[in-house]
Amino acid sequence: MIPLPNEFVITIRSVHKENGEQWLNHFNKLIEKCEARWDIQIMPPFPLSYNFVAPAVRRDGKEVVVKLGVPSEEFNAEVNALQLFNGRGMVKIIDVDLQNGILILERLTPGKMLASIEDDAQATRIASRVMKALWVPASDCLQIPTSEQRERALLNIWLENPEGIGPITKEMLQKATGTFTALNRSIERPYLLHGDLHHYNILKTGSDSWAAIDPKGLIGDREYDVIQFLLNRLPTENWSTVIEKRIAFLTEELDLDRQRIYSWGFAHSVLATCWSIEDHGNYDEAFYQAIQYFWDRCRPI
Structure with a gap:
């Protein structure tokens, strides 16, 4: 037992x-x-x-x-x-x-988590290699959830909570739902994504090789798949500087669109905070703080 x-x-x-x-x-x-x-x-x-x-x-x-x-x-x-x-x-x-x-x-061995790497620049380099290996253009027939389904999930939360939920105001729900819609309508080439890629879902598999675990599976923008990584393992102070350094490296290394990262970051941070409140009655402070951080940097899509 x-x-x-x-x-x-x-x-x-x-x-x-x-x-x-x-x-x-x-x-x-x-x-x-x-x-x-x-x-x-x-x-x-x-x-x-x-x-x-x-x-x-x-x-x-x-x-x-x-x-x-x-x-x-x-x-x-x-x-x-x-x-x-x-x-x-x-x-x-x-x-x-x-x-x-x-x-x-x-069983991945030695199985050390990426979260154990103290050097954030090194951890970001490793994560980018894993992202590059994972992402491939998606087929139309894949039985995998899409970012459109996440958009609908947030819309349903808004409909069920028209005045807001927890610290998420009705204005945040409205803006985030609109951002999801604009982003999904402007995806040029959808990819097969991990869907929950962060420091605790990347393990060491050899002397200099790493692999991902626990995929949720998602079809959508590559820029969406970096958000979970950006918001994990952040310091209590100067966390926005760390996020900016991560974004700077990932946009250059993986040829990503910085503005789409900001927009997906805002939309997903709202959705993730709502999910956490629904499931646990509380929320991750880093994700909640990131809502305003990303929104301040968004431009019209």
């Missing part, structure tokens, strides 16, 4: 409601099923957020990673994204059971 942290249990119940409760009730049987089907022993988990993720040892001694999630469209999108990336700058799938929300993944 593997005990689950109380905070993780609360998150599963909050996000997945009745389906989450059922999943938690059958969790131990799910563990037993995984161990029997793949002949593995599941070890204590890594720090948990929205899914159960743990190392496991096969009978031959090789280590793998087991990821268990409540079956959902989001879980299916992650699997689709992993299959499409097919190991290109991304962890590889060993096996999958969509019906039961089970992923068996390769």
Whole structure:
């Protein structure tokens, strides 16, 4: 029996409601099923957020990673994204059971997170290499969420909260929804994106090689995929200077549009803050502060 942290249990119940409760009730049987089907022993988990993720040892001694999630469209999108990336700058799938929300993944070693790199310039260089490896033009038939769906998600939040939600005012919701619309209508070439790429989702795989994990899968602008990275691992003081340095490097290295980064940064910061309030009743201060930072730098699209 593997005990689950109380905070993780609360998150599963909050996000997945009745389906989450059922999943938690059958969790131990799910563990037993995984161990029997793949002949593995599941070890204590890594720090948990929205899914159960743990190392496991096969009978031959090789280590793998087991990821268990409540079956959902989001879980299916992650699997689709992993299959499409097919190991290109991304962890590889060993096996999958969509019906039961089970992923068996390769174990990346040494597995050090990019968040452990203290030199921000070095971390940004590494992240840019991973981004360059991941991004490819998207096909029209891909079963992956799009930035248009995120636009609709924010519109729905606005419709349900016409006077605002938490610290997000109705004016912010209106501006962010309009920005999403303008950006989506002006995308010239959509790409297959990670969708949640930041310092904690990039792991070291060799002496000088790194790969991404935990893709949400997203079709949209490349500029959108840098926002999560920009807003993670920021200092408490002079954080805007750090963001500017990251943007300066990424725009030059990856041939990105600085103004579209600012606009996507504003729109996504509003959406991410709303999501956090809906799921947890609170929000990330860095994302909330970034709303005004990005908006001050936006120009009409």
